[in-house]
Amino acid sequence: MVMEAAAKSTLKDVTLEPGSKSPHIIFNDCDLEQAVNWAAHGILYVACCAGSRIFVQSGIYDEFLKRFTECTKNIKVCDPFAEGIDQGPQVSAILDSVGVVIKFEDEEDVIRQANDTDCKAGTVWVNCANQLHANVPFGDLQSGIGRELGTYTLHK
Numbered sequence: 001m002v003m004e005a006a007a008k009s010t011l012k013d014v015t016l017e018p019g020s021k022s023p024h025i026i027f028n029d030c031d032l033e034q035a036v037n038w039a040a041h042g043i044l045y046v047a048c049c050a051g052s053r054i055f056v057q058s059g060i061y062d063e064f065l066k067r068f069t070e071c072t073k074n075i076k077v078c079d080p081f082a083e084g085i086d087q088g089p090q091v092s093a094i095l096d097s098v099g100v101v102i103k104f105e106d107e108e109d110v111i112r113q114a115n116d117t118d119c120k121a122g123t124v125w126v127n128c129a130n131q132l133h134a135n136v137p138f139g140d141l142q143s144g145i146g147r148e149l150g151t152y153t154l155h156k
Helices: 002-010 032-044 061-073 107-114 151-155
Strands: 023-026 053-057 100-104
Touching: 023 032, 023 107, 032 061, 053 061, 053 107, 061 100, 100 107
Parallel strands: 023 053, 053 100
Antiparallel strands: none
16 A cells, blocks of 8 residues: 555655564573663664564573563653653554564574564574664565665666
8 A cells, every 4th residue: 555655656666664573582691681682672773674573592581581671661762852761752553662572492493483474584683683784685575675775676
């Protein structure tokens, strides 16, 4: 519907990224503080590529959940120009920041669960979130016209 309206009014390509189903995968041997911070950043400060499925290995699951809950409770959402505010209001009800923390046992288990989706995403971030590079294609293959960034966009 959005793409149709854009095509009728401006004859321009439009890319939609309504997915937000990318997985965070957090293993027992992680730096737990960094894992909590990046997972919170990946779901709360990112929209179209949000890591809304947060897989946490069973050995640290309870402690991660405790810290993640505390971290997200402390994020201040309000006027983004006000002193001490972490984030402005969310702009879209379509891309709500809703994350699910899922326990996994081992690498085989998490690979099975993380790949159990229809989403065909292709960007991988290691120890960070939302780090885009102009030479690396980004985006979901089912959304809009496809990928953004990289030489891929010149050959669509």
